[in-house]
Amino acid sequence: MNLMVMLEYRADFLFWGFVSVMWTAFNFFFTGIIVGSSGFLAGWNTDEVFVLLSIFTIYDAFTWSFFYFNMQRYMNKVFTGELDMFLVKPVDPQFMLSVEHNSYNNLFRLFIGIGMLIISLIHLNKPITLFSFLIFVIMFVLGFILTYSVWFMFATISFWVDRLDNLNDVMPSLRRLSQLPRSVYSGVSSFLFCMVLPVVLVTSIPAEALVHKISPLWNLYYTVFTLVIFWVSRRFFYYSIKKYSSAGS
Amino acid sequence: MSLISVKNLKKYYKVYKKEPGLWGSIKSLWHREYEEVKAVDDVSFEIEQGEIVGFIGQNGAGKTTTLKVLSGLLFPTGGSVSVLGFNPWERKPEFQKQFALVMGQKNQLWWDLPAMESFLLNKAIYEVPDAQFKKTLDKLVTLLDVKDVLNIQVRKLSLGQRMKCELIAALLHSPKVLFLDEPTIGLDVVMQKVLRDFIRDYNKEFGATIILTSHYMDDVKELCKRAIIIDHGHKIFDGKLQDIIDTYARNKIISVVLSEKVSREKLEKFGELKSYEDPQATLLVPRKKAAEVAGRMIAELPVEDVNIEEPPIEAIIREVFQTGKTTG
Amino acid sequence: MQKYWQLFLLSWQNGLVYRTSLLMWRLRQFLSTVMALTVWSVLFNSSSSLFGYDRTQMTTYIFLVGILQSLILATGLNGLSNQVYSGSFSFDLLKPINIYVYLFVQDMADKAKNVFFVVIESIILFLLFKPSIFFPSIETAIIFCIWVLGAVLLLFFIQLIFGSFGFYSPETWGPRFLFFMFVDFTAGKLFPLDILPPIIRTFVGFTPFPYFSFWQIQLFLGKLSPMEIGQHTVVLSIWIAIAGYVSFSLWQKGIKDYSAAGQ
Numbered sequence: 001m002n003l004m005v006m007l008e009y010r011a012d013f014l015f016w017g018f019v020s021v022m023w024t025a026f027n028f029f030f031t032g033i034i035v036g037s038s039g040f041l042a043g044w045n046t047d048e049v050f051v052l053l054s055i056f057t058i059y060d061a062f063t064w065s066f067f068y069f070n071m072q073r074y075m076n077k078v079f080t081g082e083l084d085m086f087l088v089k090p091v092d093p094q095f096m097l098s099v100e101h102n103s104y105n106n107l108f109r110l111f112i113g114i115g116m117l118i119i120s121l122i123h124l125n126k127p128i129t130l131f132s133f134l135i136f137v138i139m140f141v142l143g144f145i146l147t148y149s150v151w152f153m154f155a156t157i158s159f160w161v162d163r164l165d166n167l168n169d170v171m172p173s174l175r176r177l178s179q180l181p182r183s184v185y186s187g188v189s190s191f192l193f194c195m196v197l198p199v200v201l202v203t204s205i206p207a208e209a210l211v212h213k214i215s216p217l218w219n220l221y222y223t224v225f226t227l228v229i230f231w232v233s234r235r236f237f238y239y240s241i242k243k244y245s246s247a248g249s
Numbered sequence: 250m251s252l253i254s255v256k257n258l259k260k261y262y263k264v265y266k267k268e269p270g271l272w273g274s275i276k277s278l279w280h281r282e283y284e285e286v287k288a289v290d291d292v293s294f295e296i297e298q299g300e301i302v303g304f305i306g307q308n309g310a311g312k313t314t315t316l317k318v319l320s321g322l323l324f325p326t327g328g329s330v331s332v333l334g335f336n337p338w339e340r341k342p343e344f345q346k347q348f349a350l351v352m353g354q355k356n357q358l359w360w361d362l363p364a365m366e367s368f369l370l371n372k373a374i375y376e377v378p379d380a381q382f383k384k385t386l387d388k389l390v391t392l393l394d395v396k397d398v399l400n401i402q403v404r405k406l407s408l409g410q411r412m413k414c415e416l417i418a419a420l421l422h423s424p425k426v427l428f429l430d431e432p433t434i435g436l437d438v439v440m441q442k443v444l445r446d447f448i449r450d451y452n453k454e455f456g457a458t459i460i461l462t463s464h465y466m467d468d469v470k471e472l473c474k475r476a477i478i479i480d481h482g483h484k485i486f487d488g489k490l491q492d493i494i495d496t497y498a499r500n501k502i503i504s505v506v507l508s509e510k511v512s513r514e515k516l517e518k519f520g521e522l523k524s525y526e527d528p529q530a531t532l533l534v535p536r537k538k539a540a541e542v543a544g545r546m547i548a549e550l551p552v553e554d555v556n557i558e559e560p561p562i563e564a565i566i567r568e569v570f571q572t573g574k575t576t577g
Numbered sequence: 578m579q580k581y582w583q584l585f586l587l588s589w590q591n592g593l594v595y596r597t598s599l600l601m602w603r604l605r606q607f608l609s610t611v612m613a614l615t616v617w618s619v620l621f622n623s624s625s626s627l628f629g630y631d632r633t634q635m636t637t638y639i640f641l642v643g644i645l646q647s648l649i650l651a652t653g654l655n656g657l658s659n660q661v662y663s664g665s666f667s668f669d670l671l672k673p674i675n676i677y678v679y680l681f682v683q684d685m686a687d688k689a690k691n692v693f694f695v696v697i698e699s700i701i702l703f704l705l706f707k708p709s710i711f712f713p714s715i716e717t718a719i720i721f722c723i724w725v726l727g728a729v730l731l732l733f734f735i736q737l738i739f740g741s742f743g744f745y746s747p748e749t750w751g752p753r754f755l756f757f758m759f760v761d762f763t764a765g766k767l768f769p770l771d772i773l774p775p776i777i778r779t780f781v782g783f784t785p786f787p788y789f790s791f792w793q794i795q796l797f798l799g800k801l802s803p804m805e806i807g808q809h810t811v812v813l814s815i816w817i818a819i820a821g822y823v824s825f826s827l828w829q830k831g832i833k834d835y836s837a838a839g840q
Contacts, residue, residue, distance in 0.1 A: 015751070019758065026762060033772050034620065037627050042619050169601040176608060184619050188705060189611060322667050324833045342673035350671055357668040359587060361594040366587055373583035374672050 017108040024057055024112050027179070042183040044211075049181065050120035052207040056179050057113030059143060059203060061106040063175070067151055072168050075158040083244070126212050136209040139219065143202040146226040147171065149233040150197070156233070159240040178203040198225060251295035252333060252426070252458050253319065259327035260289040260314050288314040290482035291328070296460070301452050303473035303490065304462040311482045312462040313352075316428045319460070320350045333426060346375055349419035353431035357415060358403045364414040365399045368421060375422035382421065389417045392447055409440040416444070420451070427451075429461045433468055445471055466559050470494070478569060486569060494536075497568040498560055501539040504531045505546060506554040519546055528553070533560075580674060581682045588686030592653065603694050610643040610698070614706050628771045634798050635769075636708040640699065641797060642766055645790045647695045649728045650760065653687025654680060654736040655753070661743030661831075670832070677737075677825075684733055713797050720806060724793045727813045731785060734820035737828060744831035765791030785816040 028050065035041045035049050044052070077083040121128065151171045158167060174197070182194050182204040193200040201222050208214050263283045289311040296302055304312040317323040318330055321337030321344070330337060335344035358367040372382045390396050393413040398406055406414065412432065419427070429448070433441040449472055452459055463469055469476055470490060478486035478493070486493060503520065507528045516522050519542050520534035534542045539557050546552055559565075593599065617639065621632040630638065657680070660666040669679060713721065739753045761767060763786040770778055770791050781787060792809050795801050801809070 019754075022758070030768055030772075034616070034768070037772075038620055038623050040623065041616070167597060169598070170604075173601050173605045173608065176605075176612060180612065180616060184615055186615075189615065317667070320671055322670055323835060340670070345671060345673040350668070355665060355668070357665075359591055361591055362587065366590065370580075370583050370587050371672075373580040374674055376580070376673075 016106075020061075020106060020109045021112060024109050027057075028053060028116065031179075042181060044181050044183070047120050047124040048207075048211045048213075051117060051124065051210055052181055052203055053179060054113050054117035054120055055140070055207050056203045057109055057116065059113075059140075059147075059178070060175060061109035061113060062144065063147055063171075064106045065110075067148060068168070068172065071151055071155045074152075075155050075168060078158045078244070121210065124211065128210060132209050132212070132214065135214065135219070136206050139206040139209060139222065142223060142226045143206065145230055146198070146202060146222075149226070149229045153229075153233045153236055156237050156240050159244050174199045181207065198222060252298045253294075253296040253460075254331045255295075255315075255319070255328070256293050256330075257328035258289055258292045258315070258318060258325055258330060259287070260311075260318055260323060261326045262286045262288055287482045289318070289479075292479065292482070292484045293328075294477055294484065294487055296458060298458055299452070299456045300475060301448075301459045301461065301473045303469035303476040304460060304479060305469060305476055306462075306479040310479045312479055313430055315479070316350065316430055316460065316462065320348070320428060321345075346422060347424055348426035348428070349422070349424040350428045351415055351419045351430065351432055353412065353429075353434040356403070356411070358411070358418055360404050361402060363400045364395075364403055364406070364418070367403070367414075367418050368399075371418055371421050377422050381423075385421055385423060386417070389420060392450065393417065393443070409436050409443075412436060412440075412444065416447070423455065425455075425457055427457050427459045429459060431463055432461070433463060433465055441465065441468070448472055466561070466565070470559075480569075493565065493569065494559070498565045499536055499568075500533045500560060501536045502531060502558045502560055503534055503539065503543055503546070504529065504556045504558070505550070505552050508551040508553045511550055515550070581678060584679065584682050585686045585689075588653065588683045589690055592687055592690045603698065606643065606647065607698050607702075610639060610702060611705075613639045613642075614702070614708070618706070628769060630769065630771070633709045633711050636706075637711040637798060638769055638794055640702070640708070640710060641794045642790055643702075644695050644699065645725065645728075645793060646766055647691035648688055648725060649732055649789050650757075650764070650766070651688065651691050652732060652736055653684050654733070654740060657736065657740030658743030658753075659747075661740055662747045666743075677828075680737070680740075681733060684736070688729070711798060713799055717796060717799065720810075721793055721797050724788070724796060724810070724813060727817055728788050728790075728793065731788065731813070731817050731820055734817065734824040737824035738820070741824065741827040741831045744835055760786050760789055763787065764789035765794065769794075785813075785820075788813050788816065 031049055031053055032046060035044075035046045039045060041049055154167050154170045161167075174193075177193050177199050180200070182190070182200045185193060185200060201218070205219060205222050208218075262285070264286050288309075292311070292315065304315065306312045314323065318325050319332055319337055321340045324338055333344060333347055335341055337344065358364055359370075368386065371377075377385070390399070393416065395410060395413050395417070398410050398414070403411060403414065416432070432448070433444055436444065445468060448459065448461070451457060452472075459472075461468065461472060473490055475488065476486070476490040476493060477484060500521075502523070507530065510527055511530075513522065513525055516525060516530055516532065520532040523531040523533055525531075532542075543555055543557055547555060614636065617627075617635050618632075620627060621635065625631060627635070657666075669676060712718075735756075739756070742752070763770070763781045763784060765787060766789075770781060770787060773781065788809075792801075792813075796806065796809075
């Protein structure tokens with residue numbers, strides 16, 4: 001029985017592996033052709049765009065694996081009232097809710113992303129200093145914190161609405177935007193996605209660190225924005241819980 | 250010629266064994282192991298206009314399959330079926346406008362919209378004239394007391410309210426033949442009775458022919474003079490319901506709640522003790538003596554509450570089946 | 578006829594029940610159009626012609642893809658095989674209606690809903706990007722509409738084929754998922770097929786998938802000769818006939834084998 005379950009999961013795992021590999025390969029292929037046609041995309045050459053795309057792939061694989069299902073379950077718990085079980089345990093409920101369930105179907109993409117990142121960086125042939133690498137790591141991690149906080153806030157809205165709807169799909173809907181460097185966007189879209197809800201920065205800022213395009217002001221803005229949003233999401237969560245608890249059963 | 254006539258009906262399924270999951274279904278594309286299931290095997294009966302007939306049988310006995318064949322959903326493996334003079338399988342509109350199928354476990358109303366919308370759709374589909382629609386709807390709504398819920402999303406209705414709306418949707422075109430598959434499943438006792446009364450009234454008023462399947466003995470007992478028992482695809486009884494109960498349900502169940510502890514021996518004097526967990530005891534007693542035994546128990550024991558029930562339908566069926574095949 | 582109109586209205590309402598889901602889905606469509614417009618407008622800053630398209634043609638291409646995507650590829654019948662398998666479809670078979678028309682009407686209601694949104698989105702996009710759009714002659718526009726209807730019909734039949742799997746198996750999303758993924762790549766939805774290497778292009782040309790957007794847009798942009806127009810009309814008709822025949826026979830067989838055992 002156990003063996004069957006394992007085989008079953010492995011088949012599904014392989015299927016999803018195949019699908020995500022196809023998608024990723026296609027993404028690189030398509031981007032390569034388009035950017036290659038003129039050599040540059042908003043000041044980024046093909047290899048630099050590939051670095052960005054690799055970072056996006058890693059980032060996307062991570063968010064699907066760790067955020068999507070947890071947020072889904074979190075929202076379900078609010079609706080079914082199961083959340084009570086979490087609030088009575090002696091741990092940080094936000095932490096528990098956020099790490100409970102993970103999916104590993106995106107593991108393939110993670111490896112492809114890392115592999116492509118290394119290949120593109122070698123091909124690009126711009127030296128990476130310890131400093132730029134550190135900035136990259138910090139900014140990359142900030143990206144997760146930002147995504148997590150915003151996503152968690154959307155999920156927390158479920159305390160305030162009376163029916164289960166697809167709030168969980170808000171963040172995934174926006175993720176495609178992060179596949180392009182921020183300099184591509186201009187006007188309204190730039191203002192919206194680099195300033196108000198900076199989903200584009202999530203990949204652009206770390207990529208800039210690796211391809212010698214660092215702009216200190218943007219890094220600063222991004223860092224401050226992320227920390228503030230993180231704080232706000234926590235406040236919002238506790239505020240909502242308070243309301244939830246005082247509403248009685 | 251009877252209104253419904255079934256001769257030597259057979260319906261065999263080929264069921265293939267599939268491993269669960271995505272991989273299983275991919276594999277099953279080129280390799281399948283089949284198993285034949287005889288859901289209905291050589292069943293014949295005739296039903297006259299205006300009858301209410303109960304189909305009784307365990308899960309998987311073939312009741313629902315028979316109803317589906319009669320509705321034209323399933324293509325019979327063998328035998329012949331005629332309903333209102335039509336072959337149901339041809340699914341002629343003239344036939345479809347004259348009958349309805351209601352399944353207690355299935356929902357045919359549009360889940361996310363108010364029931365009224367589904368009614369209007371059915372009105373259009375069955376081409377019910379405005380005046381008649383209004384008249385029928387008013388009558389059904391009043392009879393079932395659902396005026397207030399017609400404009401609420403179906404998903405938000407309670408099971409009982411939903412079942413009532415299902416019935417209305419099925420009856421708007423005033424069908425002459427009605428197939429009810431477990432119409433009272435999952436409903437509380439009060440609601441069961443409401444539906445039962447409604448079905449009886451509907452039969453009287455419109456002279457509709459009704460076939461009903463149910464797990465609840467009470468449904469069948471109260472509504473149907475005639476019952477057909479099906480087991481493993483075979484008809485093993487066809488006749489008056491009272492005959493089955495008198496012949497096969499020899500026992501009744503008496504359950505008592507005692508106010509103080511009584512020894513098992515003392516209880517066993519009254520009948521076959523099925524279970525005793527203080528303060529609740531259950532006994533089997535011969536059905537003719539049930540009332541008398543209950544009376545004696547109240548007199549001789551510290552009884553707080555007493556209840557006499559028919560054995561569950563499954564128990565009677567088991568009895569019927571064990572006693573051997575009987576054809577009525 | 579009135580019964581199908583009533584059904585259309587009901588399906589339309591039903592499609593609007595889950596507003597947030599609907600909005601999220603539209604947002605995704607909208608953003609992918611925004612992205613495509615952004616990328617190509619940046620690329621056209623440095624060259625005036627790419628892959629045989631000038632700026633106006635490419636912008637028109639992207640606008641058309643957005644519209645055709647909602648009109649042709651979006652469908653309300655994705656749950657059909659589940660309905661068939663679970664047996665909830667049985668009730669529709671009992672009613673005095675033509676089941677194919679019944680399903681087609683539901684699909685059309687879904688598409689009508691999409692068109693409604695696409696019009697609004699296109700206006701917003703137009704105001705945002707103020708693009709120049711290429712418009713064809715009236716004759717071409719008429720053929721374009723016919724080809725779009727043809728594609729709608731073709732996809733309807735293909736959806737019926739996927740739906741008929743429900744007669745036999747509970748899980749049919751796997752093949753359907755792969756199919757739509759493949760269509761995404763080969764219908765010209767994500768990019769004009771012109772950018773593909775010639776070998777792959779030829780191969781894709783032998784499938785029906787470019788008829789789900791690409792050829793319509795080529796026609797619209799005036800890139801096809803009268804000879805080619807005739808040729809594609811014939812090929813599209815053949816694909817529709819094949820898919821129609823296969824789907825009808827699968828359904829006839831499916832309904833006859835329908836067991837929905839005890840369900």
